[in-house]
Amino acid sequence: MVFNWFRRQFDTSGSTSKSPEKSADTKPSEDQQAEPQPAESEQSTAKAPTQTNSADEYLQWAKTAYQNLQTQQKPEPDEVEPPPTPEPELEPTTALNPPPEAEATGVEAVTEAETWADPEIGSLVSQDSPELTSSYVPEVSEPMADVSETESSLRQIPTPETEVRDPEDAPEAPETAGEASDVGEVTTPAAAAPLPIWAQSQADRQARIERLKETAQEEPEPVGPAAAVAIAQESAIAFDEMFMWSAEVLANQGRRPEDVAIEEITWLQKLWRGLGRTRRSLLNQLKAIVGQGPLNQEAVEEIESLLLQADVGIEATETIISALQEKIRAEVLPPEQAIAYLKQLLRELLERPYENGYSPAFAPEKETLNIWLITGVNGAGKTTTIGKIGHIARKSDYNCLIAAADTFRAAAVEQVKVWGQRSGVDVIANPGKNTDPAAVVFDAIEAAKARNTELLLVDTAGRLQNKKNLMEELSKVRRVIDKKAPDAIVESLLVLDATLGQNGLRQAEVFAEAAQLSGVVLTKLDGTAKGGVALAIVQQLGLPIRFIGVGESIEDLRPFSSYEFIEALLSG
Numbered sequence: 049m050v051f052n053w054f055r056r057q058f059d060t061s062g063s064t065s066k067s068p069e070k071s072a073d074t075k076p077s078e079d080q081q082a083e084p085q086p087a088e089s090e091q092s093t094a095k096a097p098t099q100t101n102s103a104d105e106y107l108q109w110a111k112t113a114y115q116n117l118q119t120q121q122k123p124e125p126d127e128v129e130p131p132p133t134p135e136p137e138l139e140p141t142t143a144l145n146p147p148p149e150a151e152a153t154g155v156e157a158v159t160e161a162e163t164w165a166d167p168e169i170g171s172l173v174s175q176d177s178p179e180l181t182s183s184y185v186p187e188v189s190e191p192m193a194d195v196s197e198t199e200s201s202l203r204q205i206p207t208p209e210t211e212v213r214d215p216e217d218a219p220e221a222p223e224t225a226g227e228a229s230d231v232g233e234v235t236t237p238a239a240a241a242p243l244p245i246w247a248q249s250q251a252d253r254q255a256r257i258e259r260l261k262e263t264a265q266e267e268p269e270p271v272g273p274a275a276a277v278a279i280a281q282e283s284a285i286a287f288d289e290m291f292m293w294s295a296e297v298l299a300n301q302g303r304r305p306e307d308v309a310i311e312e313i314t315w316l317q318k319l320w321r322g323l324g325r326t327r328r329s330l331l332n333q334l335k336a337i338v339g340q341g342p343l344n345q346e347a348v349e350e351i352e353s354l355l356l357q358a359d360v361g362i363e364a365t366e367t368i369i370s371a372l373q374e375k376i377r378a379e380v381l382p383p384e385q386a387i388a389y390l391k392q393l394l395r396e397l398l399e400r401p402y403e404n405g406y407s408p409a410f411a412p413e414k415e416t417l418n419i420w421l422i423t424g425v426n427g428a429g430k431t432t433t434i435g436k437i438g439h440i441a442r443k444s445d446y447n448c449l450i451a452a453a454d455t456f457r458a459a460a461v462e463q464v465k466v467w468g469q470r471s472g473v474d475v476i477a478n479p480g481k482n483t484d485p486a487a488v489v490f491d492a493i494e495a496a497k498a499r500n501t502e503l504l505l506v507d508t509a510g511r512l513q514n515k516k517n518l519m520e521e522l523s524k525v526r527r528v529i530d531k532k533a534p535d536a537i538v539e540s541l542l543v544l545d546a547t548l549g550q551n552g553l554r555q556a557e558v559f560a561e562a563a564q565l566s567g568v569v570l571t572k573l574d575g576t577a578k579g580g581v582a583l584a585i586v587q588q589l590g591l592p593i594r595f596i597g598v599g600e601s602i603e604d605l606r607p608f609s610s611y612e613f614i615e616a617l618l619s620g
């Protein structure tokens with residue numbers, strides 16, 4: 049049973065039904081559902097509680113989900129010992145308690161973009177890394193044997209493997225097969241290699257985890273139960289307050305406990321930790337303001353400056369504040385209700401693009417060629433995002449391919465190949481230097497058609513001399529797509545670095561003009577207290593956020609959910 053991450057549901061049929069969304073050019077009708085629909089299920093053992101339900105009902109939902117997850121993860125008897133099964137012992141009152149404010153484990157360092165003085169794209173565009181001087185050598189770093197298993201080690205121990213910016217540092221890997229020489233060079237992910245020593249640092253791990261690793265090494269890309277077991281073992285999901293919080297977040301979205309995947313729980317926990325810096329700077333003060341009593345004019349003004357500090361932006365802040373003021377004129381808002389109302393306002397703002405023609409669901413359509421152009425300035429996290437989306441696509445059972453069309457820098461091609469290896473997705477690249485990106489896209493579309501690819505991810509150049517060049521290049525790529533794949537569903541996603549806060553918005557505006565954008569990927573939310581910029585982006589660009597990144601490892605990016613984002617931002 050495959051969990052389709054784009055649709056947030058298990059795909060039991062092996063082939064997902066046709067999706068309702070359309071390309072950015074043909075926007076969907078307004079009568080589409082505002083929330084992704086849960087999968088059809090034959091039996092439902094616990095209803096999703098409404099938000100006014102009691103702690104007992106949440107607890108029951110969580111217990112059922114926990115039991116279901118254990119059943120889902122149950123390995124074959126000869127595969128691996130079952131994970132520990134702690135007895136649910138939480139008191140019903142804990143169900144509504146937010147998780148304890150733990151230290152965020154995310155990367156703390158804020159990326160300092162080097163200055164590139166382009167007057168149009170702004171001064172925060174990072175400079176190129178040095179070009180590779182040698183002619184093309186397909187060096188790739190050692191592929192990860194099992195990403196889900198090594199992920200936590202990756203996040204804790206900075207190693208060359210976590211840093212893909214300089215491919216020259218990457219250890220040499222066996223040369224990979226290029227099968228279609230007439231359609232550019234194809235880099236096929238190599239077979240899995242044993243886990244590196246650093247990934248096995250916890251020497252006192254129980255023997256069953258070691259056995260699991262060995263199993264995973266034999267099976268380079270565990271999907272289905274084996275992958276789930278790996279995740280369950282590594283993440284050691286416990287029935288604790290964090291689980292209760294995750295369960296409540298899922299239940300409040302109308303999810304049924306039997307339709308939840310363990311990876312959703314691990315993701316929600318990552319999201320909550322990743323947004324730690326923004327939440328800490330926002331929530332404590334917010335609580336102090338609303339804790340003084342019913343919301344009044346003075347408190348609303350204090351909230352206004354809080355939002356501005358979190359980089360929510362003037363326009364979005366004004367919208368939120370005027371709604372709050374209207375509300376307090378109409379009724380008395382006690383503290384808890386004030387936070388609940390604020391959450392609702394923020395969510396509505398993030399969902400506004402859905403009222404303007406964008407589909408709330410964002411999934412590649414099965415058995416169709418979907419082409420996603422990934423744009424953004426260097427350093428925003430473009431390459432990483434391509435690798436992470438490729439990984440999600442593979443896990444969700446889509447045929448995926450990457451086109452290395454950022455030919456402006458040779459290093460960019462090398463980097464995307466490294467991420468192709470990591471995610472197990474083939475990369476189409478042109479080995480020549482300074483090749484035409486449109487030619488790479490042409491080759492990649494040919495290859496995609498020949499292979500029945502469902503999702504083609506196109507890396508594009510982020511740094512061109514000026515807006516005109518950027519526009520010309522992206523238009524040329526679009527023309528090739530329109531000609532070569534007229535039936536493809538095309539999306540154009542802008543990758544934005546959240547640590548740049550409001551400064552990133554200027555870049556975004558330039559790209560919005562150049563690239564017919566249909567959505568935003570917001571990265572590095574873990575490294576900043578400026579997570580509020582998500583609201584500014586939506587308000588100012590009118591674009592939906594489609595993915596968010598909260599860390600450097602391959603599992604640290606997922607499709608965006610406004611509900612989950614706001615809950616993770618304002619719970620604690």
Ligand SMILES: Nc1nc2c(ncn2[C@@H]2O[C@H](COP(=O)(O)OP(=O)(O)OP(=O)(O)O)[C@@H](O)[C@H]2O)c(=O)[nH]1
Nearest residue numbers: 155426427428429430431432571572597598599600
């Ligand atoms: N903390 C954190 N770091 C991230 C995230 N996404 C990307 N990064 C890091 O940001 C840096 C730049 O990412 P890249 O994917 O190389 O960025 P790019 O836009 O392709 O830029 P170039 O490599 O210069 O073309 C890398 O060190 C990534 O690991 C994230 O969500 N959180």
